[in-house]
Amino acid sequence: MDNNFYFNLLEVDRKAVSELYCLIPIGNQTSQVESLTSYISRLAEEHSVSVGMLMNKLIFPLIDNEYLLKSSQYGGNRFYDGARSLNGYCKNSIAFSKSVQSLTLRRDLMDLTLIRLKHIVSLRHLLKQNLSWCPQCLNEFKINTKVHYPLVWHFQAFQVCLFHETELINECPHCNNGIPILTRKSLNGHCPFCNKWIGYVGGDNKKECNTRHKSINSNIEQLLTLDTRNIQKISYSLERMVQRVSQGNIAEFARLTNIPKVTMWDWVRGEKLPDLNRLLSICFKLNISIKELLLEPYNSGVAEKSYDSYPSISIPQKSSRRVINIQLLRAELIKYLKLEVPISLTQVSKEIGYDRKVLYKHFPNECETIVERFSKYQEHRVNLRRIELSRQVRQAIHKLKSEDIYPSRRKVEEFLDKPGLLREQSIKLIWKAEVHN
Missing domain, CATH: 1.10.260.40 (lambda repressor-like DNA-binding domains)
Structure with a gap:
């Protein structure tokens, strides 16, 4: 045997070997790059395991987060309900990118998130709650590449596919369910509820694309390839x-x-x-x-x-500053002070038509009183809600016990049809006290 070949084999042996396939992201460094959640779903499919199994056994243990570990042990949908954050730039997206990178030995998975936009735009109204897609694009992906979901589809503002002049759809054409961004059973191109292919859509889904659609899509695609350093x-x-x-x-x-x-x-x-x-x-x-x-x-x-x-905009002459009638404005504020059901100062300023700063400048005492009344009113409403929910929880526990059913958190929430209710600390304490009574 050639000695050089033998030593080359030894060298390969010494190199790090990834725990998962070093799967190449689709469209990286382009405006059509796939999202991190799409990549995770493809990674699970390549290993013939479910997304839930991949998360529970490999990814969650790498992330030092108590609720993720509890989710893998006891179930619950808290993580999957907020999975859209993985494609953004918050702690979750960074942690999951790094974890999947360490498992695949890739170094480019943060490019599948919006990390480059962290100091440019807020997360408010940035990402969609559920998946939306172009069915014709999915059909083409199935033939030409691998089925995946481009990151651009996750932007709230991205509503139309200009390639096919088609409006993105957001419900399964077979069972009419909205499709979550990621679930334990996610499989790109398929509905997790009915397991059917979502690329086919009957009927006409054409959308007349105007200049606004073209501007929005073009600018979002620019953002994904922009060097923002x-x-x-x-x-x-x-x-x-x-x-x-x-x-x-x-x-x-x-x-x-x-x-x-x-x-x-x-x-x-x-x-x-x-x-x-x-x-x-x-x-x-x-x-x-x-x-x-x-x-x-x-x-x-x-x-x-x-x-x-900028020909579409013209600047008019400066308008004169509005004169404030102090007496009339004070009289208006006093009317709001006498309301039986208080409203916030923000709402007052909208209804009166004066900015909060203007009101505070001229009427600080009245404004403080409005704020204080509304704050006490809100506190009173919170207390009433807590009392009512505590009563309902006690009632549900007693009812379940009378039917020889253990009143677990999930059973109580299902009985009341209020998912997530017992995550509230004050209500959770009531449940604990009643269950162990």
Whole structure:
């Protein structure tokens, strides 16, 4: 035997061997990259095990999280109900990416999440609660590649497939159930409830794609391939755009782009991250790409755009500041102080038509009283709810015991038709006291 061949075999032996197949993600480094939940489902299928088995036996033990370990031992759907977070950028998505990477010895699975958008957009209204898909795309995946779910399908704003001019569907065409992002029995392209193929859809599902759909899809796809390492703060990008469009007037920019003024101030000051839907709306109104909005301020070689670049928007003359009638406004506030059922100061400001800051500035005492009354009212409602739920739980326990059924948490929740009720600590304590009484 050739000595070199022998030593090469020894060298292979010394190298790390992955516990799971080193499965290559589909579409990586492209706008059609598959999602992490899709990859996990394919990984389970490749090993001829269920997603639940893969999670319980290999992935959960690698993650130091008590509720995941309890889920693997005792069941429960808490993890799967929130599985959409795996495709985002929270702790779950990072932990699961790293865990699956360690099992497959891959180094690119974080690219199947939205980790690159962590400092750019908020998680609010970012991801869909349930799966949506283009049936024609699934049919093509089945023939040409492997069945998978692209990450773009998980964005709330992504509603239309431009390739097939088809509206994404979100219910199984056979049993009409909404399909969760991930379940213990997930199999890409199949409904976990009726196990049927979801690529086929009868009838006409065509959607007339307008310029707004094209703008949204194009910008979301840009985000997935954008190098965001140079973006230090989204607030800086927005500030520069405000300067160009409305000469630094944030209130005017907010009005022109139909964003609440206070919200825009929070974004530009860096106090909050903008939500993606509103960023996409700004891009559409200004006729610019998300890449231009985010990266242009950091590209020193790019010439400044003049205001003429945004023909669809015109700035009117500055309106004069509204005069406040102190007496009338105080009289309005006093009416709200006399309401039998108190409402929040936020609701009061909406109904009166003045910002909370204006009200606090001129009527601090009245505002404090409104806030205090509403807070006490809310506390009273919480106490009443707790008393009523405690009564119902005791009643359910006594009823189950009388039928010789052990009143476990799940049995009590099923009896009351209130799933997750006993996760509330105060109600859980009532259940414990009654069960062990």
